[in-house]
Amino acid sequence: MTAPTSATKKAVGAPIEAGPVSTFTSGFRIRLRAPSRMRNVELVLLLIACALNGSAILLVQLGALGAVDWSLATLGIGLSVLVFAMHIALRIVATEADPFILPIATLLNGLGIAMIYRLDLADGSEGWAMASVRQIAWTAIALALAIAVIVVLKNHRVLFRFRLTFALVGIVLLVMPVFFRPVNGANIWVQLGPFSFQPGELGKLALAIFFAGYLVTARDSLSMIGRKVLGLTFPRARDLGPILVVFAASMAVLVFQKDLGTALLYFGLFLVMLYVATGRASWVVLGLALFLGGAFAASRVLSYVGGRINSWLDAFSTTNYEADGGSYQLVQGIFGLANGGLIGQGLGQGRPYVTPLAESDYIFASLGEELGLVGVFAILALYLLFVSRGFRIGFAGQDDFGRLLAVGLAFVVGLQVFIVIGGVTRVIPLTGLTTPFLAAGGSSLVANWIIVALLLRLSDTVRGQPRTVIE
């Protein structure tokens, strides 16, 4: 690791050093005294994000109610306080963290809350029955957990040490819903009194850490040692075995629980991390072939898979539209998007509530209806930027575990967005996944905010000891 050069120190506005000093103390001093450009950029962006969120809620009220209702103001201010608390925490413990990640997450989360609130207004629900109030509560919990993670986790290498624990935790989280009742045909929920959460969302986090950790240790042996079969090099069982077992177990559990969306997500995550770690494209091809084969077999054997694919291929036919579990939701979502057109119907002035599950599965279509293609492009751009900031850590980081973990986490968010919005816009069949930050769902929020915290921590570590100049 090269020592930090004085040139980069100067760029951060540090006082000019007279001579050689101990790296530890000088670094410490700089961290306390230098006004960090990163954090200032972040502050401005956060203010803009909070202003946008506030105006979104106002517009929803004006559009749907025709008047302004200040009762939501306290909750909104409370959340903003938490977000700024996180910002302050970053100023203290992670000054070099990426300035874009937190504002993007805040903005997406706020837009989601505004749309869920709009749907509550259409419903006429009050108080704790309002999905938006619950979403605000979960956001607060998620923010608190994110702040905790970023404060407690001073170095991501701690995660590396516990990678096997995370594997176990991941499997346990996945298996838990089996012991509870299925909801909407899928066995992915755990009901604890009035609260329900999806362990699968947190499971993806645990498995990402495990995959990153394991692949870092085994990448050399995986990519170089092995037996050649049909032109492809296959690693030894003792190298690939453990990870394959964990992966196969999670797949089996997911398929058994009919949670195909999460299965697809994990599969994509695994494949990408394997590829990035080992550089073997042939395995990716093999993996994709296996996936397509498995999907084809599933569509024949499992009726609901075949039904989903049928509804996707022939969504507008009368039989599929009227069938139970057919394409009704898909078609209504598409109608909603079309109703939005280029500039949207306006917040509070569309009819997103016509589509079933408009506040969770179809939050994107609801936003698309009221914000139009312009809004859709903005949301997609925000997600793309979020993912790219994660990838930047992958490019610029210098320890492989951190790079791999960052790439894995960023990719899983991007892939999830693709799977959900691809399903809504009929690029691929619908699954049960949630749109990160936007959709109503506590577990999804918690998992994604923890991802935010981890990415911020990783980006801070990367910037704190730069190997390449990033600016």
Next chain:
Amino acid sequence: MNKELRRVSAVILAMFLTLFISSSVIQVIAVNSLQGDGRNVRVLYDSFSTERGPILVDGVPIAESQPVDDAYSYLRVYANGPLYAPVTGYLTLNQGNTGIEDAMNEELSGTSDAQFIDQVNALISGQNPKGASVELTIDPVVQQAAWDALGDNTGAIVAIDPKTGKILAMVSKESYDPNVLASHESTATVIENYQALLANPNKPLINRAIAGDLYHPGSIFKIVMTAAALSGGDYTPESEFPNPGQLQLTGTETFISNAEGGSCGGGATASIATALRLSCNIPFAQLGEAMGEDRIRDMAERFGFGKKVSIPMTATASIYPSGMDSAQLQLSSFGQFDDKVTPLQMAMVSAAIANGGVLMQPTLIESVTAPDLRVIQSSQPSVFSTPVSGDVAATMVQMLVNGVSNGAASNARISGVDVAGKTGTAENGEGEPYTLWFTGFAPANDPRVAIAVVVENGGGRGQNAFGNLVAAPMAKKVLEAVLSR
């Protein structure tokens, strides 16, 4: 690792690009077909927030949208529903519309091309445009008189202004109340109401004036026959035909007779004028055989037979059959066999004769006015066809006047007014009640109204009543109502 990372970044980029494209396809490229899909309730609900324009008769709304506090914003209310039902039709939330509600739907919902500027303004201001109001040509006094005249009978009355084609009255009985179909109660209730109306054996949903099963015209078809004869130049009103009391249909064992039995007014021969005045079947059967079906059909089509007339609702085309043998031709010559007409068609026949041989396009629309009081459509009388020359028309006017003053249509006489007209008593089948008709116009010298009255079911008297007994007095009442205006 960087090389792999670059490739994965490209994959992410490609995935998001797909999403950009798929969203654009749905929200911009395929918008029209998606918005036009019948299952798209959002478009339907949007249409509900427009205040639909009223349908007016003499400036008074007979159908208007009143604001209500529910998801559909406006309730369509029909004042005096059954009276105007054949004209207005009904408007439902999602089961379709009929009548003027359907034919003038674009104007009423504010989406017609003429209201394009209004729509643009609405887009900018965020409000929905209001619909235009449609003023009808119906005269409320005449409409009510026709309704009262029909009484408890099933049938229809159509009254037209022969000079302009404006429809002054259109009544169909048994009628129904469109309010039960426009109601905002559940779709199931509306469908129930509809099914009940469908199941009613008196078929209230059918507008007998322009649609339904149509009727055999019986003797009123003789007007068309006379027009065909006189227009050819080879016949005059004095042309004579043999005058037996019975005629054997060519090539059959069947005999036909005149309505009263006996010959046509005595004498060895009967003229066309006499046959028309006294409504004799046998001379017309002979006339028909002599002219041949093509000549008759040609004249019928000039009057509008075989054509769907748009008023603006589409009236079912009246039928003069083709490919007949001699016996069928003879039967068709006095409005039997497969001749089928609507009251509107027969009123048009009378209107053409009344207007010097020029048939004006019948219409219900007086004017269409946008919410800002701009007139976007006003009635321009147009010629439908010229079935007969002015001379033939004048001759026929005289013949028809004779038919009322001194003939089979005597019950249509109005003191001080020359009424022209023809009655009809159509047979429907073995033992079936007759269909009773009157068609004509008044005053003969300067006609203000042409009328057609049809009464089903023999006027409740099976085969014991005839056109002059039942239909003519009804027509007289309606004619009097018009003349009193």
